[in-house]
Amino acid sequence: MRAWLRSLAGGITVVTAVVAILAVLVTGLAAFPLIRAAAVGQARSQLARAADAFAAAPAASQALDLRVRHVLGSDYYALSVIAADGTVTGPAGQVLGAGEVARVLSGATVSQTVNRAGVQLLVEARPLNRGGGIVLTRSIKDVNAASAQEFQRTLLALALGLVIAGLAGTLLARRLARPLVRTAAAARRMAAGERAVELAPAGVTEVREVGEAVNTLDHALVASEARQREFLLSISHEIRTPLTAMRGYAEAMVDGLVPARDMADVGRTLAAQTDRLDGFVRDLLELARLEADDFALAEEPVDVAALMGQVEAAWRGGAAQAGVLLELRLELGQDEGEPVVVVTDGARLRQIVDGLVGNALRVSPPGGPLVLAARLEHAGAGGRDMVALDVRDSGPGLTAEDAAVAFERGVLYRRYAGQRPVGSGLGLSIAARLASRLGARLSVEPAATDDAGATFCVRLPLA
Numbered sequence: 001m002r003a004w005l006r007s008l009a010g011g012i013t014v015v016t017a018v019v020a021i022l023a024v025l026v027t028g029l030a031a032f033p034l035i036r037a038a039a040v041g042q043a044r045s046q047l048a049r050a051a052d053a054f055a056a057a058p059a060a061s062q063a064l065d066l067r068v069r070h071v072l073g074s075d076y077y078a079l080s081v082i083a084a085d086g087t088v089t090g091p092a093g094q095v096l097g098a099g100e101v102a103r104v105l106s107g108a109t110v111s112q113t114v115n116r117a118g119v120q121l122l123v124e125a126r127p128l129n130r131g132g133g134i135v136l137t138r139s140i141k142d143v144n145a146a147s148a149q150e151f152q153r154t155l156l157a158l159a160l161g162l163v164i165a166g167l168a169g170t171l172l173a174r175r176l177a178r179p180l181v182r183t184a185a186a187a188r189r190m191a192a193g194e195r196a197v198e199l200a201p202a203g204v205t206e207v208r209e210v211g212e213a214v215n216t217l218d219h220a221l222v223a224s225e226a227r228q229r230e231f232l233l234s235i236s237h238e239i240r241t242p243l244t245a246m247r248g249y250a251e252a253m254v255d256g257l258v259p260a261r262d263m264a265d266v267g268r269t270l271a272a273q274t275d276r277l278d279g280f281v282r283d284l285l286e287l288a289r290l291e292a293d294d295f296a297l298a299e300e301p302v303d304v305a306a307l308m309g310q311v312e313a314a315w316r317g318g319a320a321q322a323g324v325l326l327e328l329r330l331e332l333g334q335d336e337g338e339p340v341v342v343v344t345d346g347a348r349l350r351q352i353v354d355g356l357v358g359n360a361l362r363v364s365p366p367g368g369p370l371v372l373a374a375r376l377e378h379a380g381a382g383g384r385d386m387v388a389l390d391v392r393d394s395g396p397g398l399t400a401e402d403a404a405v406a407f408e409r410g411v412l413y414r415r416y417a418g419q420r421p422v423g424s425g426l427g428l429s430i431a432a433r434l435a436s437r438l439g440a441r442l443s444v445e446p447a448a449t450d451d452a453g454a455t456f457c458v459r460l461p462l463a
Contacts, residue, residue, distance in 0.1 A: 016169025017162075024158045032151055039147035040122075043138060047077060047124045048111060051136045054079070055126035077138045084131035092135035095121055104133040113140070179203035183211050190214075195222050239280055242273035297437065301463060302346040303339040304387050305330050308374045311353050315361065323366030324394075331375040332387075340376070341463040342387050344438050349458070352431045352442070356391040356456045359427055363395030364453075370394065376462070385462040392455040398444060403454075406444045407432035431456075 080090025086101050100110050100123075110125035120140040127133045179202045186199040197218050201211030249266050252258050258266055312328040319326035332340045342349075357372070364370050373390040398406060405411040409429040435442035435458060445455045 013166070013170045013173045016172070017166050020162045020165035020169070023165075024162050027158055028155060031154055035151050035154065036144060036147050039143050039150065040140060043140075043143045043146075044111070044122050044124070047122055047136050047138055050077065051124040051126045051134065054134045054136070055128060077136045080135040080137065082125070082133040082135060088135070090135070092123070092125075092137050095123060095137060096125070096135060100125065104135075105131075110135075176203060176207065179207045179211060183207075183214055186214055186218075190218055190221065195225070239277065242276045246270055246273050297345040297348065299343055299345055301341045302344055302349060303341060304374050304389070305332060305340060307346060307350060307353075308372055308389065311350065311357060312372055314354070315357050318361060319370060322361060322364070324361060324364045325367070325369045327369060327371050329371060329373040329375075331373065333376055340374075340387060342460045343463045344440070344460055348434055348438055349440075349460075352434055352438075352440075352458055353389060353391065355427050355431050356458075360391050360393035360395070360456075364393045365395070368394030368453075377459070386459045387462050389458040389460075390455055391457075392453060394453045396453075398454045403444045407442070 078091040080088055080092030080096075082088050082092075082096075082101060082104055084105070086098075086105060088096055088101060095114050095116055096110075100112075103110055104125045104127050107127045109127070110123060112123050114121050114123050122138045122140060122143070123135065124137075125133055125135040182202075183199060186197045189197050195218065197214075199211050199215055199218075201208040201215070203211075249258070249270055253266065308328060308330065312326065316326055353372075357370070360370050369392075371390070371392040373388075373392065375388050375390070377386040377388050379385055398412075402412060402415070407428050409426060412428070432442050438460070441459045443457050443459070445457070
């Protein structure tokens with residue numbers, strides 16, 4: 001029972017019942033005085049018509065009195081007579097005062113409610129043409145008793161309406177909850193690992209949107225898990241390759257198959273394979289750290305020209321060894337000695353640029369240029385000036401399709417493995433996530449031709 005009350009169907013049913021009960025109570029509280037007032041008004045009107053009839057036909061008053069009492073009951077009203085000398089014969093003698101009697105004798109009608117000894121009476125008095133008058137009285141208590149019966153019938157009708165509202169609320173709750181129950185079941189199947197769950201959205205607009213969102217989530221999970229599976233398979237293959245080489249050399253050394261003169265070469269090969277494995281592990285750990293919520297940044301003012309100079313100096317030797325022409329271009333437009341500053345984590349920014357330079361150096365052929373550039377981009381009125389750091393290689397470049405997926409994990413690696421120099425498939429993904437953490441924007445410009453190279457750009461707001 002408690003579980004049903006916490007469900008949507010139970011909640012809607014309870015709310016519907018509560019609203020119906022409140023409506024019945026409010027209607028009853030408002031209807032009771034209205035019914036009483038209407039009953040009193042109707043009784044007064046009937047009593048006034050009877051008094052008018054008595055006054056108009058005094059000769060037939062006795063027969064009319066008997067007829068009315070036969071039809072409406074003996075306690076419907078009490079008849080009293082006012083003599084010409086003011087004497088009141090009947091129950092009205094204890095009700096009418098001298099003033100009311102004088103008014104009737106003067107030819108005026110009396111229609112009022114009189115309270116005598118705690119009893120309220122309706123009084124209708126009419127003068128007679130031959131002198132004197134007649135008085136009809138009726139107790140309001142009797143009127144209220146009759147109205148109570150009418151009120152009971154009204155309550156019965158309201159109770160019937162309450163039952164119908166409860167049934168309608170239950171049926172409506174089940175109809176609304178049924179699509180949500182199916183959606184929840186589909187979500188639980190997805191959580192258990194099932195994919196391609198077919199869910200037909202149904203119900204009201206909001207519930208149908210929830211079902212469509214679950215379908216969209218299912219498709220996204222299928223695509224994401226497929227990409228991750230493919231990526232892990234490719235990474236596993238790349239890790240297995242150096243491990244196989246290392247195992248082969250190690251077994252050869254154990255079996256004494258490696259001559260002493262070749263030991264140095266074998267050691268260098270093992271060290272290179274170890275460095276390759278270490279690079280893979282480093283990239284995976286870096287990616288995991290970037291996904292964590294507590295990834296720390298140490299923001300401070302950073303001189304753009306000084307940082308790019310440090311990058312150029314650090315990579316000058318590697319570029320010379322590879323035969324690549326490394327060039328630094330500073331197009332910041334500042335006065336001599338005036339720094340161009342951005343507020344960011346300098347070490348992390350340097351990590352992004354170093355990763356981009358490493359990728360560019362890998363794909364640039366001997367004799368080709370590798371350009372490092374820092375420039376200002378003016379936003380105009382109302383905007384904020386940006387600092388753009390470019391790394392432009394002279395490799396085979398990227399197509400528009402390549403640029404669209406350049407920062408997704410392992411996509412370019414799987415696309416070009418064996419065709420051109422590639423890394424672990426994680427470097428650009430790490431750079432993009434790190435730039436996002438810094439509040440920067442990393443983008444790539446596709447090549448205009450097949451041998452025009454590619455340009456990666458990091459944009460940060462100018463301090």
